[in-house]
Amino acid sequence: MTEAKERPLKKVMIIVAKASIEDVYAGLIMANGAVMEGIEAKLFFTFFGLDAITKKQMNKLHTGVVGNPGMRMPGGLPFPTLLGVIPGVEAGVSAMMKKQMDALDVPPVDEFLDMITAGGGEIYACKMAADMFKLTKDDLSDHVKAIITVGDLYAMSGGDGTQIIFT
Amino acid sequence: MAEKTLAGKTVEVNDEGYLLNRDDWDKDLAAEMAKEDGIELTDKHYEVLEYLREKEAAGESLTIRKVGKSGITDIKGLYQLFPGGPLKLSSKYAGIAKPASCV
Numbered sequence: 682m683t684e685a686k687e688r689p690l691k692k693v694m695i696i697v698a699k700a701s702i703e704d705v706y707a708g709l710i711m712a713n714g715a716v717m718e719g720i721e722a723k724l725f726f727t728f729f730g731l732d733a734i735t736k737k738q739m740n741k742l743h744t745g746v747v748g749n750p751g752m753r754m755p756g757g758l759p760f761p762t763l764l765g766v767i768p769g770v771e772a773g774v775s776a777m778m779k780k781q782m783d784a785l786d787v788p789p790v791d792e793f794l795d796m797i798t799a800g801g802g803e804i805y806a807c808k809m810a811a812d813m814f815k816l817t818k819d820d821l822s823d824h825v826k827a828i829i830t831v832g833d834l835y836a837m838s839g840g841d842g843t844q845i846i847f848t
Numbered sequence: 849m850a851e852k853t854l855a856g857k858t859v860e861v862n863d864e865g866y867l868l869n870r871d872d873w874d875k876d877l878a879a880e881m882a883k884e885d886g887i888e889l890t891d892k893h894y895e896v897l898e899y900l901r902e903k904e905a906a907g908e909s910l911t912i913r914k915v916g917k918s919g920i921t922d923i924k925g926l927y928q929l930f931p932g933g934p935l936k937l938s939s940k941y942a943g944i945a946k947p948a949s950c951v
Contacts, residue, residue, distance in 0.1 A: 710951065
């Protein structure tokens, strides 16, 4: 039997590819949690995940209320999908979610990026997705360090104790 | 759980070094704890520690966001004061439990 030696986690590369509140926050919370533990963290936003670092969109994220089996009414009854198609429902549910998170000291996206970068975390945008959505560095949050290729991402992922996490 | 002698005082700590009784805490003890991690406590550090102790006693949940808005220091400053553990280390030196918070 070989003796398994525990190796501490030293760096996380977190990839966010979707724009819903829960997808974006999963990545942000994991990155922030990493820097708070002294673990190096780099966030890479791609495809619809770019909304989270696009100045115009970042604080207007929504959660999906249609086709989301985890969505429930206050009280626990299932949330009817047909209700989700009514204009304003998705915005209302999203606003409620943000309010509940704020009560737990989970900040809005721009402030969350402030917190992560204050701890030394780095924010990157995917070049291919930025090209596709016709976004330039000026459209993105000032916290975005660079627009990089997937090759650049892998080049940054070297070193013992690194994990790549795709949320 | 173990006993540890810090600043001439024998106190009970958990296996991560957090005090079990917050009343055992004093400034010299905090300084000695921080020294073990290579951190020299300044007045600014103590301001953060006192703030955490106060909020914890009031039953509030502790987050770096809250400390960052306390007016003592911002989040960047907090990371500089307690490198590698802005909330984890500060809570330890403040003699309170490790915060069960993700932010």
